[in-house]
Amino acid sequence: MKRQVLLTFVVSISLVTFFFSKSSEAQGIRGKVTTTDGEPLAFASVYIRNLGDGVPTNEEGNYEYKLPKGVYDVLVQYLGYKSQLETIVVTDAYVVKDFVLKPQDYTLAEVEVRAGAEDPALTIMRKAIAKAKYHRPQIQKYSMTVYLKGTGKLTDAPFFLEKTIEKEGFKLNEAYTSESVSRITFSQPNKVEEKVISIRTNGDNQSTSPAPYIQTTFYQEKINGIISPLSRSAFQYYRFKYEGSFFDQDVMVSKIKVTPRSRGEQVFEGFIYIIEDLWAIHSLNLQTSLLGFQIQVKQQFAPVAENVWMPLTHTYDFGGKMLGFEGDFKYLASTRDYEIELNPDLELVPEIIDEKVQEVPEEAVKFDKSVSALEQLASEEPKTRKEYRKLLNEYEKESREELKQPEVIQESYYEVDSMAKKYNQAYWDSIRPVPLTESEILGYQRDDSLATVEVAKMSDVDSIAKKAKRKLKPLDFMNGGTYSMGNGVSLGFKQNWTKISFNTVEGAKLGMGLFYRKEINTKMADSVTVLRKSFNIEPELRYGFSSNRFYGKVDFRWSSTQQLSGRTYGMRGGRYIYQFNGGEPINEQVNALYSLFFRQNYMKLFEQSFAQAYWAHRVNGGITYRVNMTYAHRNELFNTNNYSFYNKEGRTYSSNQPENVEADPSSFADHDILKLNTELEWRPGIKYGIRNG
Numbered sequence: 001m002k003r004q005v006l007l008t009f010v011v012s013i014s015l016v017t018f019f020f021s022k023s024s025e026a027q028g029i030r031g032k033v034t035t036t037d038g039e040p041l042a043f044a045s046v047y048i049r050n051l052g053d054g055v056p057t058n059e060e061g062n063y064e065y066k067l068p069k070g071v072y073d074v075l076v077q078y079l080g081y082k083s084q085l086e087t088i089v090v091t092d093a094y095v096v097k098d099f100v101l102k103p104q105d106y107t108l109a110e111v112e113v114r115a116g117a118e119d120p121a122l123t124i125m126r127k128a129i130a131k132a133k134y135h136r137p138q139i140q141k142y143s144m145t146v147y148l149k150g151t152g153k154l155t156d157a158p159f160f161l162e163k164t165i166e167k168e169g170f171k172l173n174e175a176y177t178s179e180s181v182s183r184i185t186f187s188q189p190n191k192v193e194e195k196v197i198s199i200r201t202n203g204d205n206q207s208t209s210p211a212p213y214i215q216t217t218f219y220q221e222k223i224n225g226i227i228s229p230l231s232r233s234a235f236q237y238y239r240f241k242y243e244g245s246f247f248d249q250d251v252m253v254s255k256i257k258v259t260p261r262s263r264g265e266q267v268f269e270g271f272i273y274i275i276e277d278l279w280a281i282h283s284l285n286l287q288t289s290l291l292g293f294q295i296q297v298k299q300q301f302a303p304v305a306e307n308v309w310m311p312l313t314h315t316y317d318f319g320g321k322m323l324g325f326e327g328d329f330k331y332l333a334s335t336r337d338y339e340i341e342l343n344p345d346l347e348l349v350p351e352i353i354d355e356k357v358q359e360v361p362e363e364a365v366k367f368d369k370s371v372s373a374l375e376q377l378a379s380e381e382p383k384t385r386k387e388y389r390k391l392l393n394e395y396e397k398e399s400r401e402e403l404k405q406p407e408v409i410q411e412s413y414y415e416v417d418s419m420a421k422k423y424n425q426a427y428w429d430s431i432r433p434v435p436l437t438e439s440e441i442l443g444y445q446r447d448d449s450l451a452t453v454e455v456a457k458m459s460d461v462d463s464i465a466k467k468a469k470r471k472l473k474p475l476d477f478m479n480g481g482t483y484s485m486g487n488g489v490s491l492g493f494k495q496n497w498t499k500i501s502f503n504t505v506e507g508a509k510l511g512m513g514l515f516y517r518k519e520i521n522t523k524m525a526d527s528v529t530v531l532r533k534s535f536n537i538e539p540e541l542r543y544g545f546s547s548n549r550f551y552g553k554v555d556f557r558w559s560s561t562q563q564l565s566g567r568t569y570g571m572r573g574g575r576y577i578y579q580f581n582g583g584e585p586i587n588e589q590v591n592a593l594y595s596l597f598f599r600q601n602y603m604k605l606f607e608q609s610f611a612q613a614y615w616a617h618r619v620n621g622g623i624t625y626r627v628n629m630t631y632a633h634r635n636e637l638f639n640t641n642n643y644s645f646y647n648k649e650g651r652t653y654s655s656n657q658p659e660n661v662e663a664d665p666s667s668f669a670d671h672d673i674l675k676l677n678t679e680l681e682w683r684p685g686i687k688y689g690i691r692n693g
Contacts, residue, residue: 047077200421529562
């Protein structure tokens with residue numbers, strides 16, 4: 001232990017020394033990107049063309065990029081504004097260079113004005129849709145470094161849950177931020193390898209993987225269930241309008257307005273920018289909604305190889321209100337250091353003809369089923385949209401048939417560097433492409449103290465564990481409360497308000513649930529998967545004031561779980577009251593309401609003294625089996641209370657014995673039972689992914 005602490009100390013001192021020594025001799029470029037009115041442009045792209053790399057600006061429009069001495073072509077881009085290219089010479093110090101971007105001027109294409117003339121956007125989008133399937137497999141393999149920052153703020157919550165939220169460590173109108181730097185490698189058709197270089201987040205949160213953000217491509221048919229404007233069925237969902245064109249980095253870019261034919265939660269609205277001739281995405285700014293939340297997506301692309309444009313920055317803004325909760329959340333993914341390996345089958349790009357508005361030349365090639373798609377892709381002869389789409393579909397089908405494991409839908413490898421959480425402030429200040437805002441800095445200071453409490457909960461050192469201990473409050477036994485004792489041990493009360501009710505068997509009834517928990521979490525060799533072992537004791541008590549009877553039961557449960565498999569076993573027993581229908585279909589409070597206000601008692605109860613042993617095993621995602629054996633003595637119960645607010649003549653409570661025309665009254669008499677229950681659950685035809693082998 002001492003050796004580990006000493007090693008960590010030495011590494012930290014070395015990092016501090018390294019970064020402070022470098023800061024004295026650092027050089028590069030820094031500055032601000034604004035509009036002509038002086039408004040800062042948040043998350044504008046600052047791209048170094050001769051390096052094929054870049055960084056975004058922060059929310060105040062500031063940027064900073066460390067560079068060795070040299071001459072650099074710096075291209076600054078922002079949606080809706082003219083790109084600006086400057087050559088900057090970096091010597092021994094930082095060069096301060098501010099950029100002022102002017103609104104983009106759009107040139108409208110010359111269109112013959114006549115009745116029923118087609119909007120140029122339709123031809124552009126038909127060709128872009130035809131090429132969408134080409135752009136997905138165009139790159140055989142690529143690697144990139146991704147900086148991801150997520151910042152969330154809960155701005156409103158139901159008043160009766162505000163205290164509960166505070167207990168969980170959250171406060172309204174305070175920023176919660178997480179950051180990570182990862183190296184991601186993608187290989188066709190669906191293999192993702194990710195190594196997390198560094199993480200800075202609250203506690204042991206591992207949900208900072210940028211892969212779900214940067215792998216979302218609008219060349220897909222759907223994005224999280226929402227129809228893409230480049231989907232084959234896009235014309236059924238969207239109207240497209242040509243807004244003009246402009247030149248950027250020696251390519252012609254068309255601005256297309258995307259409007260849903262019917263507004264809803266499964267469509268986008270906004271603008272998509274298409275590169276002519278390549279028919280690839282240049283950038284996009286689209287909005288949609290999901291469960292009441294407004295979502296805005298912005299992507300800025302840049303050339304990373306010949307005829308290949310890839311996203312340089314992704315920004316996602318979420319905001320809205322649902323079930324009384326309201327919040328704003330922002331994600332920024334900045335990608336850099338691309339390494340590209342092109343698909344040799346798709347090196348040649350044929351001319352695409354829109355047969356709806358263009359004349360099809362005689363040399364245009366049709367799809368031939370007797371010849372392999374790979375051979376036909378090697379031809380540069382012009383092809384119509386329809387024939388080219390058939391060709392790519394066949395190529396995709398042939399590629400799938402070559403796979404040895406077609407049931408594998410994804411293969412992923414995730415690794416967290418051993419130093420990922422040990423880097424200090426100096427490291428993050430040097431690696432972070434976007435400076436933190438003041439609210440994010442304050443949020444980190446708060447999260448660091450919360451993380452200390454989380455560690456204290458699992459500590460067996462008394463002085464540390466005291467930080468996580470919670471004091472008993474008057475209503476905790478009804479509201480629920482957890483008290484951490486350190487070393488993974490906690491005990492407390494369940495939420496017990498719903499255990500207060502009335503029924504004709506017990507009269508007024510009180511109940512209480514408690515628990516004791518011992519939990520041990522062990523990280524497996526992949527440093528991500530967690531083996532969670534726990535032991536739980538859960539007693540539950542109830543007392544009926546009219547029946548003057550006390551009941552209690554207790555559950556002793558052991559469990560061991562991983563991501564796809566798990567085992568649970570235990571024993572439970574005691575003397576307790578149950579509904580005749582084991583599914584407990586009638587809510588206690590609803591039955592009490594009907595009894596007190598309408599003199600109707602639908603819930604029928606019996607008493608059971610029992611002992612049960614149980615075992616459950618989730619073998620994998622497809623097979624689960626469960627076994628339990630119960631011995632019980634069951635007693636018939638009778639009404640002991642006739643009280644109700646409803647006192648009109650003719651309305652009486654029914655007997656506690658269930659009505660059953662097929663059963664004899666003696667069927668519900670006292671009896672003993674020994675019952676063995678077995679269950680087998682199987683999901684046939686399951687697809688699966690491979691994770692870390």
